[in-house]
Amino acid sequence: MSKRERAVTLREVAEAAGVSVATASRACSKPQLVTPETRELVAAAIDRLGYRPNVIAQDLKRASTGVVLVVVPSLSPYFLDIFRGVEAAAAELGYTALVGHSDRRGDREVAFVDRVRSRRADGVILATSVDSGGLHLGRPPMPPVVVALDECGAGYLPSVSVDHEAAAFAATSHLLALGHRRIAHIAGAAGSSMSEHRLQGFRRALAAAGTPLDPELLFQGDFTVEAGERAMERFLMIPHRPTAVFAANDEMALGALRACRRAGLKAPRDLSIVGFDDQRIAALTEPSLTTVGVPTLALGRQAMLQLGRILAGEAVQQKLVLPTKLTLRASTGPPPSA
């Protein structure tokens, strides 16, 4: 233990000011209940002794901490945008937001939710794949948790998300409209419901256009740049190779782009590429990336507002869905044959 000297308590302040502890407490937190003179007295004592309230004691008494935890799978700019959205809304509601990253490990997710169970935080926002995470929330009562971005497959947790399926449908339709017929898909991490919805949207768009899906044009990725590279390398070895690729996120689209360049192919001349997420980097690549924009800030903001309602004991809408926006940039164009 530290040999740091004991901190100043409210008792000592009260003594120094010549008032009772109760009055000192009131002077701090409910100034209107105390005469201006006593207020002055206490303020002077606080200043003189360098008193800081012990928030842990306050939290224990008040049975709440004013802290919400935002759990993200990785500390990447994308998720941090969601966090920023949460943070802004949290500030408005008088909460403090802190980030924690789960590294996509279920046990770490549970550890964060446990912080709520053990009263170290008031609520949790999970911007992570709940279903894959093995997050078992155990017996009721359900802790105040809101899922952001993804949704809770089991349906027992409120969520704020986007319609991944519809967005993927739109992205694929864009490629079809440009004239592409052989379109490949690089799927996201297996077991993530986000990945599955995006894949379904892709499938539905092809079906709607009457274009059969060649199983060779489907690659099981995991959201990393490397997966994108491997996928594209595979696609390029197919005799009748695809003229367009729809990746389930920007990172994989980037990997695909890089593999193309290495193979001497230029997008969009030889091949069109579409990403998903509209991460900052998507606008900066060469060529810039056509991608599906996800309203990360709004997602975080709404998740926090939902959580706020839950914490206030209000009822909340179980599923909130925010709109996406297909952003056309330089990586897509008509197929080479056209």
Next chain:
Amino acid sequence: MSKRERAVTLREVAEAAGVSVATASRACSKPQLVTPETRELVAAAIDRLGYRPNVIAQDLKRASTGVVLVVVPSLSPYFLDIFRGVEAAAAELGYTALVGHSDRRGDREVAFVDRVRSRRADGVILATSVDSGGLHLGRPPMPPVVVALDECGAGYLPSVSVDHEAAAFAATSHLLALGHRRIAHIAGAAGSSMSEHRLQGFRRALAAAGTPLDPELLFQGDFTVEAGERAMERFLMIPHRPTAVFAANDEMALGALRACRRAGLKAPRDLSIVGFDDQRIAALTEPSLTTVGVPTLALGRQAMLQLGRILAGEAVQQKLVLPTKLTLRASTGPPPSA
């Protein structure tokens, strides 16, 4: 307030198990002090009632939280690497690390340090520019704070950093050795001691080589990609333009690179560029970036170890300096005339 039902307390567990609160407490935290039978009894009751200890109460009693806060200026991958270093060491020492970002705002830094003053955290690691931040730590006793990456100019806080000046000297010397004589520098944010040390190293290298510094070749940046672009645009307008540029971080080097490409210049053929930090992206740019590697993980790790010592009441070495490493990649070469 929430209409959530009151949580199960240790008292209820004790009653259910037919033992005293003290025994129940011991069964949880000091199992060796209790007979196996009682242990069983308590465990069963805990399970039956779904008891979770109230950590806030524990913290209050123990007068410590086991939490350390890592304050970073921005949630960028670079700082998150430092965080990861802290996190790993924290886990070894039995602490939990949480990130907070200050947005380079002094008041936010102070707010985080205040969290330890008000006992919500045991210590703080500041991976941020202390001197510019207006962080006034007020009267003693000094809270347990360690500065990482930067150092505390005023010298009243222990720090773990690298020798920015020597690293900048090495980077500049590399360019000189390649034959460059007109070398420009894009400086970091004004008021950051890191920026100043890097600038000094640059100056000293030129001086050591007997090369005078043209004031036109010095640009005051702020660590952003945009600053790098603007700097390079300025440099390219100079009649006798530089053949090499040393940027105070990778982001600005990237901006410079991009401005070059737009101007139709190719690195390293027409111009050499050196960055600082060796962020992940440095290896992925086209061309890949020659840059000064900063041991971010080790920096975080050592900072946490220092903090651990302080919290244990041990004396610590005031300044710890870790080595950097110049990583040669594809963005540097001999000047065009050579």
Next chain:
DNA sequence: GCTCCAAATGGAAACGTTTACAATTGAATT
């Protein structure tokens, strides 16, 4: 001058733990 009331204050009980101390056991030592 008396009552009544609001405002200001103090005393003390909470909040849910941990732990110092005391009390109770039963076995081992003499």
Next chain:
DNA sequence: AATTCAATTGTAAACGTTTCCATTTGGAGC
């Protein structure tokens, strides 16, 4: 059989606040 001791448990006092309740005070209204 008396003594000592370790092991196990219980009682109660903390930790630093907030807040309920009671008490004191000084006017205002009669």
